Amino acid sequence: MTELPPGWASITLGEISTSIKNGIFVSRPGTEPNGVPILRISSVRQLHLNHEDVRYSGLSAEELEDKDALIHPGDLLFTRYSGSREYVGVCAVATGQPPQLTYPDKIIRVRVDTRAALPKFVALVFAWHRTREFIESVLRTTAGQVGIAGKDLARTPFPLPPLAEQRRIVAALEDHLSRLDAGSQNIASA
Secondary structure, rough: OOOOOOOOOOEEHHEOOOOEEEEEEEOOOOOOOOEEEEEOOEEOOOOEOOOOOOEEOOOOOOOOOOOEEOOOOOOEEEEEEOOOHHHHOEEEEEEOOOOOOEOOOEEEEEEEEOOOOOOHHHHHHHHHHHHHHHHHHHOOEOOOEEOOHHHHHHEEEEEEOOOHHHHHHHHHHHHHHHHHHHHHHHHHHH
């Protein structure tokens, strides 16, 4: 990594994480509303989480074996397995107050120490081409599925600015990304 500005640190995701955890296993999630909704792998795309792309676990929140399996605001969700390399290791943030949801074993949930890092900043870092290069280097293929282990995700290096700078970067990038989205919608409707 090149020399960093004053106050910035070179860290790994694991150094700022309070929890890195695979989701729950549900053998046959259902399509009929029954129990806590469980995200589908396709619900996590780069910088976007679709809370409505769900199946149903058949379990109530009380019946979940792992009581910490519900998603909280600020949780980072990473795809753990996919048939397509470009979808493995992509990150989205649970924003606002998500409905009561859990996540499958093909998604990794990461909670960061918000005294050190903003979840939105970390998600943006994982969309950065340099971070993606590291992710590509640790992907494994088994039986036609490409995957990443939580321990490899934890080793992902990136530069971390002070919180005030993270807020500035997030605000600037969100402004640019919203304009790009608006432009894409205009092109699509034209």
